[in-house]
Amino acid sequence: MPNSHDTMFLSPLEGNKYDPAPVMSDEEIQKRAEAIRSGTLNETEVGFAGENVEKRQNWLQSYKPKVYDKMMKYPEKLANSESIAIIQFQYDYLCNFDCEHCCIDKFYVPRDWEKASGRRKFELEDVARLSDEADKMGLANFVITGGEPLLLKEYDELVEAIDPSKFFLCTDSNGWLLDHEKAKHLKKIGIDKVQLSLDGADEESHDTFRRKKGSWKRVMRAIDACKEADLHVILSTVIWKDRIYTDEWKKFLDFAQEKEVPTYIVYAKPVGAFEGVYDQMMTEKEGKILQKFEEEYDIFTHMTTSYGRDLGCIAVKRMVSISRYGDIMPCPYQHVSLGNFFEEGLADIVGRALNIKWFDPKKNMPCICGVDKGFIENVISESYGDNEVPIRYDRVFTGDDFMDKNNTGDVDKNSGCGREVETWANAPMVTLKGKKTEAYDPIEESIKGGT
Numbered sequence: 001m002p003n004s005h006d007t008m009f010l011s012p013l014e015g016n017k018y019d020p021a022p023v024m025s026d027e028e029i030q031k032r033a034e035a036i037r038s039g040t041l042n043e044t045e046v047g048f049a050g051e052n053v054e055k056r057q058n059w060l061q062s063y064k065p066k067v068y069d070k071m072m073k074y075p076e077k078l079a080n081s082e083s084i085a086i087i088q089f090q091y092d093y094l095c096n097f098d099c100e101h102c103c104i105d106k107f108y109v110p111r112d113w114e115k116a117s118g119r120r121k122f123e124l125e126d127v128a129r130l131s132d133e134a135d136k137m138g139l140a141n142f143v144i145t146g147g148e149p150l151l152l153k154e155y156d157e158l159v160e161a162i163d164p165s166k167f168f169l170c171t172d173s174n175g176w177l178l179d180h181e182k183a184k185h186l187k188k189i190g191i192d193k194v195q196l197s198l199d200g201a202d203e204e205s206h207d208t209f210r211r212k213k214g215s216w217k218r219v220m221r222a223i224d225a226c227k228e229a230d231l232h233v234i235l236s237t238v239i240w241k242d243r244i245y246t247d248e249w250k251k252f253l254d255f256a257q258e259k260e261v262p263t264y265i266v267y268a269k270p271v272g273a274f275e276g277v278y279d280q281m282m283t284e285k286e287g288k289i290l291q292k293f294e295e296e297y298d299i300f301t302h303m304t305t306s307y308g309r310d311l312g313c314i315a316v317k318r319m320v321s322i323s324r325y326g327d328i329m330p331c332p333y334q335h336v337s338l339g340n341f342f343e344e345g346l347a348d349i350v351g352r353a354l355n356i357k358w359f360d361p362k363k364n365m366p367c368i369c370g371v372d373k374g375f376i377e378n379v380i381s382e383s384y385g386d387n388e389v390p391i392r393y394d395r396v397f398t399g400d401d402f403m404d405k406n407n408t409g410d411v412d413k414n415s416g417c418g419r420e421v422e423t424w425a426n427a428p429m430v431t432l433k434g435k436k437t438e439a440y441d442p443i444e445e446s447i448k449g450g451t
Contacts, residue, residue: 067168070140077138081361083350086141087134087167088321088332091122091158095147097174098211120342121324124154127161130322133346135166142167143195145332150177156189164190172197172236175222176215183225193232195264196222201251223261235261240268240280244289253297262298265290267370269333275384281370302367312364316353327390330359333369335389336379336396339409355407356397 061068074084114121122130134142142162149155149171162169170193171186178186178194186194196219200206203216226233235256243249256263267282268274282290293299302314315330316338322328327337328349339349353359358368358375368375379396383389394411402408 064165064168066135066166067140070135070138073138074140078361081354083137083139083317083320083354083361085139085316085318085320085350086143087130087139088143088145088319089127089130089162090145090147090321090323090332091127091149092152092324093147094151095174096151096176096212097148097215119325122326124157124161126326126342127158128163130341130346131162131166135163137347137350140167141170143170143172145172148174148176150182159189159191164192168192170195173222174210174212174215175219176212178218178222178225180221180225180228183222183229183231187229187231191231193234194222194226195234195236196226197237198235198252198256198263199237201248201255205248223259233261235263236266237263238266238268239282239286239290240274241282241286242280244282244286253293253299256299257297260298262300265299265301267301267367269370270376270380271333271335271369271383276381278373278376283371287366287371313359313366313368315368316350316356316359317361320350320353323390328353329390331369334380335383335391336393337390338393352407352409353393355402355404356393357401357403360403 060071077084131142144158144162150173152158159169169191171191172195175196178196183194197210198206198219199209200216206216206219207213223233223235237252239249253263268277268280270277270281274280290299290301302319315334319331320328320338321330321332321334322341323337326341326343328339328341328346329336330338330353338353341349354361357363358365358379366372369380382396383391392410394409397411399405399408399411402411
């Protein structure tokens with residue numbers, strides 16, 4: 001079976017086979033490539049096929065030279081503790097689905113109220129300014145998300161405002177509107193990659209989770225359409241503690257492998273429908289199980305080597321999420337505004353955020369909003385209930401949370417309320433709806449030999 005690595009965009013610059021965000025020097029890449037060729041280093045250890053390194057480099061340099069030039073500077077930026085963040089841009093929250101796990105309704109503001117309140121939101125000229133500022137910071141990745149971006153009437157104008165020549169440009173989608181004609185159009189206007197949501201191994205499970213009959217068939221059509229249009233396509237799916245032990249999960253991975261489409265595994269976070277649901281968060285054991293699956297399947301997480309595991313939690317360091325109303329958040333699941341784009345520059349906000357100990361580029365911490373109970377209880381939980389999100393950073397971070405006391409923004413610099421990290425052993429337990437399906441533990445049983 002052809003390796004799906006060859007059917008999608010592969011970064012020519014780093015060990016991660018999914019995103020163009022280098023963390024190694026060109027010399028190190030070539031060294032590792034030679035090790036792969038000689039058989040002294042297995043491909044799965046570095047995540048890329050060595051024989052394709054030069055081809056990928058040449059391809060990107062000719063295809064998007066501005067992006068290539070920025071990526072070549074990433075090792076230096078990381079050495080200087082600078083952000084190489086993907087811009088995850090929530091331009092609008094319109095959506096035609098009502099998915100079980102979604103938290104977008106916490107952000108959505110009805111149009112009539114939005115208009116009546118005069119709440120400022122992104123216009124196309126603001127998007128162009130955001131693009132310019134991100135470009136000046138040397139950032140190379142832009143993701144259009146939502147809601148469902150393909151519902152936007154001004155989608156083409158949005159892409160133009162971002163400027164595809166400056167970024168490797170991805171769009172999220174539930175696949176409902178993505179037919180063959182649409183896929184060709186996306187390619188034409190400058191989209192490079194499509195990330196499709198798929199949350200079930202079959203039609204029944206996916207449609208139930210997505211609460212949209214027929215959504216499975218639409219995703220299948222979208223996969224084929226993207227491939228035909230020469231768009232790089234990946235799947236994204238949510239994993240929670242119980243799911244990883246089910247037959248359905250193994251069936252899902254087998255299906256994705258057969259379709260030759262890599263899959264991004266999203267850790268369930270205690271937000272949205274999972275608000276306060278600590279017993280379904282991934283633990284160290286499940287993390288090791290997932291690493292085992294990574295050896296056999298074309299899957300990756302935000303903690304996969306060269307995607308984030310080398311940096312620890314990718315919040316701020318390797319991703320920022322920007323809301324429709326200009327709030328800049330550490331990631332899509334941390335509903336904390338680090339500052340507002342309409343009030344401060346992007347570089348200033350990101351620079352101050354990197355001064356917060358939780359986002360320290362020099363520390364290799366796990367996903368703090370997925371597995372760190374102390375952070376969840378003291379920071380994430382402040383956004384629970386009927387609170388308007390995102391909440392301001394000075395509501396959850398104090399002076400002791402900042403490393404440089406001269407760069408704390410609006411927080412009390414003299415506060416002595418620094419927060420201590422707790423362990424998951426002390427986490428309160430609640431139960432999700434539904435029952436666990438008995439299957440097997442791939443740590444105890446080989447993946448290929450599972451039922």
